Amino acid sequence: MTRDYSQFLPTSGTPTPKRQLSALERLGWQPFFAQQTDLETLVATPPVRAVEQHRSGLRVMGDGIDTTLPPGPEATVGDWLLLNRDLPANSAVLNRKSLFQRRAPGTDRRIQLIAANVDTAFIVSSCNADFNIARLERFVAVAFQADVTPVVLLTKADLCDDPSEFASQARTISDRVPVLTLNARSGEPATALTDWCKPGQTVAFLGSSGVGKSTLVNALFGTGIAATAGIREDDAKGRHTTRHRHLHFTADGCGVLDTPGIRELQLTEADEGVADVFEDITELATQCRFNDCKHDTEPGCSVRAALETGAIDENRLARWRKLVAEERFNTASIAERRADDKAFGKMVRSVMKHKKR
Ligand SMILES: Nc1nc2c(ncn2[C@@H]2O[C@H](COP(=O)(O)OP(=O)(O)OP(=O)(O)O)[C@@H](O)[C@H]2O)c(=O)[nH]1
Numbered sequence: 001m002t003r004d005y006s007q008f009l010p011t012s013g014t015p016t017p018k019r020q021l022s023a024l025e026r027l028g029w030q031p032f033f034a035q036q037t038d039l040e041t042l043v044a045t046p047p048v049r050a051v052e053q054h055r056s057g058l059r060v061m062g063d064g065i066d067t068t069l070p071p072g073p074e075a076t077v078g079d080w081l082l083l084n085r086d087l088p089a090n091s092a093v094l095n096r097k098s099l100f101q102r103r104a105p106g107t108d109r110r111i112q113l114i115a116a117n118v119d120t121a122f123i124v125s126s127c128n129a130d131f132n133i134a135r136l137e138r139f140v141a142v143a144f145q146a147d148v149t150p151v152v153l154l155t156k157a158d159l160c161d162d163p164s165e166f167a168s169q170a171r172t173i174s175d176r177v178p179v180l181t182l183n184a185r186s187g188e189p190a191t192a193l194t195d196w197c198k199p200g201q202t203v204a205f206l207g208s209s210g211v212g213k214s215t216l217v218n219a220l221f222g223t224g225i226a227a228t229a230g231i232r233e234d235d236a237k238g239r240h241t242t243r244h245r246h247l248h249f250t251a252d253g254c255g256v257l258d259t260p261g262i263r264e265l266q267l268t269e270a271d272e273g274v275a276d277v278f279e280d281i282t283e284l285a286t287q288c289r290f291n292d293c294k295h296d297t298e299p300g301c302s303v304r305a306a307l308e309t310g311a312i313d314e315n316r317l318a319r320w321r322k323l324v325a326e327e328r329f330n331t332a333s334i335a336e337r338r339a340d341d342k343a344f345g346k347m348v349r350s351v352m353k354h355k356k357r
């Protein structure tokens, strides 16, 4: 039998909708991964994607492959590996397009890999009291840092008199972040999210409890959920619960990442993500006279000057200060934290002083 290896090779641009996707493409195989290797290697060590993380190992799927790798590879859900059939624990991990990671709590504070190769992060909040601009900015910073495209979804638009009020607030976060309002319980998500939930794409949902993440995931899967790669578990109350990290695929071939860890991602090692969200303020800060300007009382401070002319918003500046402080604190090691304790206390007091509400 002659096998068709053309699926391994990079295609130019995005696949045309008419072409039938290969098994690998339906798992999220993209030119980015194909370009890292060659045909010979791909035949000897077929690519597989990590879809579930268990204590006992990593479940991986490929073209006609569904197996569990013993612990060994430094890999997480979403990763692409080249399966070494003789020594599965030695399977090589391909370079990642994107990566969510966090620092473990506790003393060693190791970096933990949360999810790899996510294309779009839906940052979910609701058109009600859950809506909190600072929290949204924090999630957007985490997504930027991970190299994942953030999209803000504001659910429960059907329960709110004026959803556009929430949307316009969310649009002030960054002009690089689309904002949508919707009723997650209606037919809207299936059509509103199609730009991002395309075959071969991988998406994740971030947001606090009760905002509608599970409802949105269910809407994407429709009734086809039982036919997907990973079957979801239900607890006694019939509510969907996720006990381990899990990537499952819609009938169309869009990967949906379900992980409890990703919902409460901390802001750590995310200075670039924060800088991206507050691009304007970051840019101004580079123009201050002093490199270490605290934008407080220093002469020649561009940030304060912009504040005075109304070029930047006072509340937004306060949120930036708080996010920068939070990021620094989370990223610092325990030893650094002890050493910086005094400095940090001072920084917090200074933030509080600047924060009007
Ligand atoms: N009317 C209306 N109800 C919604 C909407 N989105 C979610 N809900 C309801 O809000 C409740 C919480 O939704 P979930 O999807 O369970 O929220 P979640 O974000 O998955 O919550 P956790 O699993 O706790 O993280 C459910 O009763 C949903 O039916 C919406 O857009 N409109």
Ligand SMILES: [Zn+2]
Pocket (backbone or CB within 6 Å): 285, 288, 289, 293, 294, 295, 296, 298, 300, 301, 302, 303, 304
């Ligand atoms: Zn300054």
